[in-house]
Amino acid sequence: MRAVVVGAGIGGLVAARALRRAGLEVVVLEAHTYPGGLAGSFFHKGFHFEAGATLLTGLRPEAPLGRALALLGLRLPFSPLPPGFPLLEVLLPRGRLVRPVGREAEREAERDFFGPRVLPFWDWQGERAERLLALAPSLPWPPEGEEWRALWGRLPALLPLLPELFLPVLARSPEDPHFRRFLKAQLLITAQTENPYALYAALALDLPHLGAALPPRMGLLAEALAEGLEVRYKARAVRLLHREGRAHGVEVVHGGRKRGEREVVAGDVFLLNIPPEPLLGLPGRAPRDGWGAFVVYGVLPWAEPPPYYRQNARERPFAFLSLRPEGERTLFTLSFHVPIAPWLALPREDYREAKARFLEKALALGEALLPGLREASLLFAATPRTYLRFAGRAWVGGIPQTHPFRFPRVRLLQNVFRVGEGVFPGQGIPAAALSGLRGARLALAYLGLGGVPDSP
Numbered sequence: 001m002r003a004v005v006v007g008a009g010i011g012g013l014v015a016a017r018a019l020r021r022a023g024l025e026v027v028v029l030e031a032h033t034y035p036g037g038l039a040g041s042f043f044h045k046g047f048h049f050e051a052g053a054t055l056l057t058g059l060r061p062e063a064p065l066g067r068a069l070a071l072l073g074l075r076l077p078f079s080p081l082p083p084g085f086p087l088l089e090v091l092l093p094r095g096r097l098v099r100p101v102g103r104e105a106e107r108e109a110e111r112d113f114f115g116p117r118v119l120p121f122w123d124w125q126g127e128r129a130e131r132l133l134a135l136a137p138s139l140p141w142p143p144e145g146e147e148w149r150a151l152w153g154r155l156p157a158l159l160p161l162l163p164e165l166f167l168p169v170l171a172r173s174p175e176d177p178h179f180r181r182f183l184k185a186q187l188l189i190t191a192q193t194e195n196p197y198a199l200y201a202a203l204a205l206d207l208p209h210l211g212a213a214l215p216p217r218m219g220l221l222a223e224a225l226a227e228g229l230e231v232r233y234k235a236r237a238v239r240l241l242h243r244e245g246r247a248h249g250v251e252v253v254h255g256g257r258k259r260g261e262r263e264v265v266a267g268d269v270f271l272l273n274i275p276p277e278p279l280l281g282l283p284g285r286a287p288r289d290g291w292g293a294f295v296v297y298g299v300l301p302w303a304e305p306p307p308y309y310r311q312n313a314r315e316r317p318f319a320f321l322s323l324r325p326e327g328e329r330t331l332f333t334l335s336f337h338v339p340i341a342p343w344l345a346l347p348r349e350d351y352r353e354a355k356a357r358f359l360e361k362a363l364a365l366g367e368a369l370l371p372g373l374r375e376a377s378l379l380f381a382a383t384p385r386t387y388l389r390f391a392g393r394a395w396v397g398g399i400p401q402t403h404p405f406r407f408p409r410v411r412l413l414q415n416v417f418r419v420g421e422g423v424f425p426g427q428g429i430p431a432a433a434l435s436g437l438r439g440a441r442l443a444l445a446y447l448g449l450g451g452v453p454d455s456p
Contacts (some may be wrong), residue, residue, distance in 0.1 A: 001447060004025065004250055005266055006237045007273030009037030010429055011419035013225035014436030015074045015271045015443075018452045020229065027265060028229055029252060031236035036222030037273070037420075038391055039119055039429050047331055047376055048217045049297050052387075052396060054322035054333050055309060058430025059211030062133055066211055068433035071452065072346045075098060076224060080211040087208050089187065089307040091314045091368060094178055094209055096272045098125045098307060099186075102349055103209050114182075117174045124172060128202035131161065133210075136203075137435065139406070141424040144411050144442055169201035185313035188337060189320060190428065193400035200401045210430065214308060217324070221429070234258075240279040242272065250279070269443040271436075273392050276412055287406070290395035292384030293339040296362050297333055298376030304330040310369040319365040333378070334366045340394045343384040355383055398427035410435075410442060417442050 003019045008030035020026045034040055038052030058065030058183045059080045069076065081087065083102030090097045099106055107122045119364045135154060140147040169187070173180055182204075186196035190204035214223065221318050234255035241249040241264065249264040277284045303325045312319040322333040338358075346354055359381050366373045384394040398421040399406050407424040410417050419439035420426050426435040 001025065001268045002266070003013075003269045003271065003443060004029065004267035005271045005273065006250060006270075006279070007037060008032075008035040008222065008231055008233075009228060009273045009419070009420050009432065010039050010225070010414060011426060011432040011436040011439070012271060012273030013222060013229070013422070014068055014072065014433045015273075015419050015437075015440045017074070017225060017270075018437055019271075019443060021072065022440070022449060022452070024269075024447075027227070027267070027428045028228060029235045029237050029250065029265065030231055030233050031255075032171055032390075033233050034219065034221050034222075035226040035231060037397060038387075038433070039218055040222050041217040041219030044297075044380075047299060047326070047378065048335055049331065049391070050218045050322070052293070052295075053142070053218055053429055054335075055207075055212065056215055056221060056429060057207045057210050057212040058428075058433070059213055062211035064133075064136060064425070064430035064434045065165045067137060068437055071437065072225075074224060076213075076215075076221065076425035078213050078215050078220075080213050084276075085212075086307045087212055088309040088311065089369075090182060090311045092178060092182055093314050095252050097182065099208055101212055102210055103206070106209070114176060117176065118200065121173050125202045125205050128161070128164070128199060129209075132199065132203045136425060139425075139438075140410075140436060140438055142409060144409065146345040146443075146445055149354070154417035157448065164198040164202075167198045168195045169198045170195050172198050172201075181313060185311055185318050188318060189311075191401040192337075192397050192427075193289070196401040197403055200404070204401075204427075207428065207430075214324075235263075237274070237279060239281070240272075240276075240416065242413055242416070247416045249344050254450060256280075268339060268415065269441060269446060271439045272412070272416065272418050274391075276416075276418060277421070278392065280412075285392060286340065286384065286393060286395045287399050289400050289402070290340065291337040291397060291400070292343060292394050293382070293396045294336075294338045294358055294362065294384075295333060295382045295440050296359060296379065297381070298331075298373065298379045300330040300332060300370075300372065300376050301328075302330060302372075303328055311366050312365050314368065315365055317365075319362065319369065321366055321369045323370070332370070332373070334362055334373070336362060336365075337397075338384065340384045344388070344394060350381075355381060358383075397421070401427070413444055415443070 002025040041048040085101040088099040239251040308323040311320040388394040417439045425431040
């Protein structure tokens with residue numbers, strides 16, 4: 001039996017490896033020349049830059065990504081950062097706050113900066129994060145088929161948490177405007193909204209403490225997952241062939257030496273790690289409040305010390321700066337959340353002018369985090385138009401988590417399943433990995449085969 005995975009993002013690659021370990025023949029179709037999608041690295045004028053994600057976390061054995069890697073028998077050539085490592089520096093109106101690795105280390109840093117009144121919030125956050133980590137591998141949402149049984153079995157553990165599915169997280173925080181500004185800036189990165197529901201926020205705020213690592217480049221994770229798989233690059237899926245509620249093939253247009261050639265790749269199950277609407281002949285549906293990204297790339301002629309992640313939460317739009325030393329130079333990614341529609345509606349000449357204006361604004365906000373950004377070489381930028389062309393969608397980062405009913409169903413047809421950040425739990429690299437395991441379980445259940453276990 002054959003599984004066809006469309007899109008070599010983290011969710012697709014994890015699903016592919018899980019299905020191959022279960023004994024299926026697996027083919028991965030990828031439109032680009034490298035794996036990872038928005039968690040990959042691209043090569044430009046002698047340097048590797050990050051396509052989207054810049055922070056790798058979740059590597060602790062009990063954390064989502066660490067658990068997925070263990071299930072797949074995969075070890076990465078780098079280790080999580082030690083407790084106390086200065087991971088993220090946040091610029092606020094009253095000064096600079098460093099978020100260190102480790103819950104206890106952060107708790108002390110928050111107390112020193114904001115005062116003891118914030119400690120009950122972090123006590124609540126840590127306790128809820130531990131509960132959710134234990135539940136996450138067997139907490140499918142919305143449930144599909146046999147998953148209802150797993151959800152029913154978890155009901156006693158879930159009942160005390162249910163009210164916080166509908167409580168905004170700011171209702172849990174002290175009424176300190178500086179602390180709330182800090183929270184909003186952190187949650188915009190991880191939950192795509194400044195005031196998500198409390199349970200989601202508790203785990204999103206825990207990401208720095210789940211085994212954060214600083215790989216030489218983000219693409220190493222995707223490359224490790226892709227190793228040994230049959231990945232057909234420059235193979236763009238354009239149509240899903242189906243009848244009577246069941247898919248039987250994917251039509252592919254090739255690039256490279258086979259440019260323009262078409263092929264139908266047949267399969268028994270299909271997992272989609274790309275927006276499914278174009279494959280089904282439907283218009284794309286971005287979240288109405290989804291965000292686009294404006295991203296600036298560059299190379300600085302010096303090696304910058306940590307913190308390697310910095311955020312300007314003193315001014316809007318919030319700037320997020322990621323640094324990666326490379327010898328005597330430092331590569332950087334400076335990113336912003338931006339509305340999507342204005343960028344897509346601009347005529348070409350107006351678009352170029354708007355891009356140049358925003359680049360100047362971006363560098364001014366970035367200079368507050370690292371003076372000298374304007375000295376960078378290879379300065380170039382990406383906008384929502386860039387991501388629409390590259391990823392097939394202009395919105396990035398996942399669906400804003402304003403309430404727990406925003407994820408679509410995973411099963412599209414009898415034998416077609418979605419994976420990645422468009423489904424639960426797909427927000428961020430660790431959750432995208434879990435979504436891949438979930439998609440593999442559902443595909444194996446459809447085929448009547450044994451599932452992927454929850455633990456190594």
